[in-house]
Amino acid sequence: MIPLTAAMVTAFALVIGRNTFVAGLSWVVLSPALYPFVRYPRPGSLLTFDRLYLTALALALLFTRRSKRPNERSVRAFTIAVAVFAGVFLCRAVTTHSHTRGALQAFTDAILLPCIVFAVCRRTAGSPGRLRGWAAGLMVCGTCVALLGLTERLYGYELATLSGGVVRTDTEVGQIVRVSGPYANPEVYALTLALTLAATLFWWMSAHTGGPRRKALAAAVGPLTAAVQITGMALSMFRVAWACALLIVLLGFGLRAGKKLRLVALAVAVALAALALFVPLQDSDVFRARMGDTANVAGRFATYQVGLEIWRSAPVTGVGINQFVEAQRLVNPKVVWGVRSVESPHSSFVATLAEQGVIGFVALLAVCGCGTRMLRRLGRAARGDATCQVLHAAVIAGALSYLAFSVELTMLPQGPSNAVLAVLLGMAAATVEMTRQRPVAGGATSMGPSRVVRAPRAERVS
Template sequence: MTAHTAPLAAMRVPRRPSWLIAVTVATVGIPPGPDAFGPGVQITAGDVAGLALVLVAAFLLVTGRVQMPRAALPAFGPLVVGLGISTVCSADITASLAGFVRNTQIFVLVPLAVVLLVRDRRDLTIVCSSLLGLGLAEAGYGIWQSATGNGASIGGENIRAVGTFGALDVMAMSIVVGFAFLILTAFALTAPRRGAAAVPAALIGLVVLAVALALALSRGTWIALGAAAVLTMVLFDRWTAVKVLACCAALLVVVVTVGGGGQAVAERSSSMVASISQPDQSVDDRYNLWAAALRIWEDHPVTGVGVKNFPAYRDTYASIGLSSGSETDDSVNGYVRQPLLSPHNEYLLFLSEQGVVGLAGFGALFGVLLAGLWRRRRPRDPLWLAGVGLLTFLLVNFVYADMGGPTCVLTAIVMGAIGARAFGTVRE
């Protein structure tokens, strides 16, 4: 031990640093306030807790208590290189520097910290349990919001469940609850081996989460969650998947036909079918943003226009039909008109701001995660099933949404949990 590492070695770290990850997950549910949204750099409680995770992981790495997994370089290296190249070649380097730091935090530092802090199955179970706990808490609050008219406004009624995140980030609660739903689904499939009481408890939790997801009225999350949940069940057992889907169909009928938000759920569901031929204003704006992102990439194919520069180019490339902003309203924040700062598609955001270089780095990260899960496949392992479900959810959800708001750190933790299982660093 050198003189430089001796002071670090004197620092005390919890026996299970995974509890620090659980605390970080809990901080995501702290109401962010209106300053956490909009242009510029916003720092939330989750960001501060995420920084603490990175520092603890760095300390353990420097003192030799943990080792960097071999899969870390091919997973995170290309993404960092792509970020660096697009930042150097940016049309506005000053703006892109902040984006470089933010993207490195969310896609590299926090996930890698989670990989280093999760050492065995108990650690990974602690992380998954914290995600499940946050999801259930947000689901319960969201159901109360919808039942009492304290949610976000839709169709003139404040019945949309948004949890502690408020109307300024209407998709956040559905993403958090979606994570929890997939984790509980993975554990529910293997619940019979854990005792008779585990099955009804898991089913009650799934019902609560499902109701909250329905009342969140987030169509993109519904699609991503449906794809992820079906894949998880099919990988576990095809016959089980058929029976569960039949029960879910019956539950959907109940949710649509009863409750204060039932009509809104039915209308929102039918709008998914009409989104291709007769899109509403929200969907039409998304199509226009996607088209603008593609046009930006066509003019800047290799390195893009630089991280955080999409808003500066949006109006130049968007059609005249694009709205000037999205409207939100709830009892806490009131009426707010938010600017459209991204294409609402993570792949097109990378493509327009970082070009094919950045998208290749992004693809490398998820390619390594997919390959690692496939090599270490264990369909009867709930942690493996949860990893597959969460990764599928992210990949599909990125088609309709991108990273933003208080849930960025939570998504980074989820990627880290997937990486811990995919990299093979979790001891049995």
């Protein structure tokens, strides 16, 4: 199987290398539908759709000549930080004895494949039209994921077991089954919808730069797809997903350079809308149970203390990838507000500190810091371009949503949501590199190809 698969992937890479932009969009659209089904063999799922397709995309990038890009420091620093963190993760995965295979699979799905997606998006999103194309692909992806979740709730089927997970039943809210869409767990489902919602708002709001047909299409499709994705997030039963839905709407519509009053006015409107929904939802037993569940929060705080104890046992390199639960058995359980710790790190940062030690944790913080620097550079470029402003707001909303999920849930080892985040960051990186070349009034920059401005003939020096 290995030589046959390698030959097929290489041949496919030669085909899609002619147009990696279309190939990348095809992956974004097809991945939600094929993620649970394209797996071989079934007990181990060594070959999956994402692994095969993105490996072919990586080969296609190697086969094609890269066009010369401006040397943007913030993008280069972010790329280096990601590469360093990936190297640290890989080294710790290889040195995780007796569980090396599972650790390498986690590295492949959660780190390597998103890096490929980021590289593909960064290289191919070289114009405003292609930025909208990537956003449209994420919009279709999020709508497909939301519809799968909605139909799971309506018709009672599930795809979690096909994706390598288990069906999760919430005993605290009346034995309700958590929908997970095409993914293995509901956390990835909710976070993916949050990220695609941010991209949908960018596609919708950036249509003002086009003609009447584009505006009419965006006015018809944008609100509908956003409503479907928000409904899917509401059914995920995660409080952080509910909060992120409000945050994304607030930033996506209200965050604009030099328009603070717009953000304040929209914040008031979103708060009033949330209050209007909160009052009638008080009659729902499920909603009251979720909002009043303080034991869940206490259990997380207790687990964070356990994570610190695990880190103290191996402060430099950690206990190994995916070894938090195993190491937790050697630590006395903690109790906060009468609630014991749970068997999960419940935080990407706590999990990284415990499993990779100070080295991995510092590398992760470097990625966060360099990513913040790149988004600040995008914000400065957005002052002179309306499309940049909308993209900046969408990427900020998506990044904050990912951060909110990662603080209280272990999202870093999850591949699908990391790949969607990589698309958003790739769009941001490509835009920063585009806007570096061409200055406009006020020292800002404008999206578009670079142009050399010549001095008048009388001012030229021979």
